[in-house]
Amino acid sequence: MTPKTQFILVWLALIALLFVMFGLAHFYGHIIGTTVILLLAGVQMLLVLTFFMRLQHSSAIVRLSAAAGFVWLSFLFILAFSDYLMRQWH
Amino acid sequence: MPERESFVEEQFEDAPQQMEASELGMWTFLATEVLFFGGFFASYAIYRHFYSADFALGVRHTLLFFGTINSVLLLTSGLTMALAVQAADENRKKVIVPLLLVTIFLGLAFLVSKGFEYAADLSDKVLPVYNFDPSLPAHTELFFWFYWGMTALHAIHLLVGIGLLSVMTVMAWRGKFSAKYYNPLEIVGLYWAFVDIVWIFLYPLLYLIGRY
Numbered sequence: 001m002t003p004k005t006q007f008i009l010v011w012l013a014l015i016a017l018l019f020v021m022f023g024l025a026h027f028y029g030h031i032i033g034t035t036v037i038l039l040l041a042g043v044q045m046l047l048v049l050t051f052f053m054r055l056q057h058s059s060a061i062v063r064l065s066a067a068a069g070f071v072w073l074s075f076l077f078i079l080a081f082s083d084y085l086m087r088q089w090h
Numbered sequence: 091m092p093e094r095e096s097f098v099e100e101q102f103e104d105a106p107q108q109m110e111a112s113e114l115g116m117w118t119f120l121a122t123e124v125l126f127f128g129g130f131f132a133s134y135a136i137y138r139h140f141y142s143a144d145f146a147l148g149v150r151h152t153l154l155f156f157g158t159i160n161s162v163l164l165l166t167s168g169l170t171m172a173l174a175v176q177a178a179d180e181n182r183k184k185v186i187v188p189l190l191l192v193t194i195f196l197g198l199a200f201l202v203s204k205g206f207e208y209a210a211d212l213s214d215k216v217l218p219v220y221n222f223d224p225s226l227p228a229h230t231e232l233f234f235w236f237y238w239g240m241t242a243l244h245a246i247h248l249l250v251g252i253g254l255l256s257v258m259t260v261m262a263w264r265g266k267f268s269a270k271y272y273n274p275l276e277i278v279g280l281y282w283a284f285v286d287i288v289w290i291f292l293y294p295l296l297y298l299i300g301r302y
Contacts, residue, residue, distance in 0.1 A: 003176050003180075004173065004176065007169055007172050007173055007176065008169070010169075011165065011166065011168070011169040014165045014168075015162065015165060015166075018158070018161050018162065018165065018293075021293075021294060021298060022158060022298065024298075025294070025297075025298035025299065025301045025302060026301065026302055027302060028302060033299070033302065034299050037294045037298055037299055038294060038299075041290050041291055041293075041294050044165075044290045045287050045290055045291070048168060048283050048286055048287055048290070049283075049287070051172065052168050052169070052171070052172040052279075052283045052286070053279075053280055053283045053284075054172075054175070058113065059110060061110075061114060062110065062113050062114055062117060065114055065117040065118055065121065066117045066120070066121075068117075068118075068121045069120060069121030069122070069123070069124030069125060069128075070124060072121070072124075072125060072128075073124055073125060073128040073131075073132075076125070076128055076129075076132050077132055077135065080132055080135075080136060081135075081136075081139075084136055084139065084140075085139075
């Protein structure tokens, strides 16, 4: 598969995922719908990172620096929610 | 000692090392951008957790039509950007400029569509403080602080991206890029894809989740 074909397939997958998310939002509310929609957005992000941002061909050091921002962001979420979800509210 | 190519700066051994340094620098910058937008996303998540009903009401007041069209425009611009970088990598110089122009066009189309959406939002009275429908709950107004703040910050990034792409188009037009050297194009491509990723999460958070 040439890189060009690969990019076009990735784009088709991104658009398909977009419309799956669009459809889900109209039929499923609450926690399951929310989780699935955000997971699909995560898949879209991984597709862009891997192919459009060419991390599939990058060296280990570049991949590590690409992951760094997301690792720190996960600390922000984990620590913030470990506080807000555990607090006793009156 | 082999002769150095003119585009290799003196601190680098060779072109691949210079390219890797450019990528590393750009990803480090993008990590700061992830945290910059991340603060917005984290505070959105916390407030959404506490005021989920009012936030869901806010989602039902955003304009799904514009949001979806804009997602398609931006994802497609991600494709044309990736194709432009790939064309440089394969030394197909003639297609770089057209692909960059299509990317710029898609970015501008996004901004125009966003402008129409903002105008419609104003007539729907969802601008906090200045023009907000008093019948909506206070925490729906909080949702719209996030809506305007996050989409405006994203739009500013897109505008910067269009500026960078214009510079890249001129450089490509003047034949500055080849398979051996296209570092500026590569890192602008990374920036553009990052702006794409921010929108990938803004779309479900501001337009989808809570609509049902």
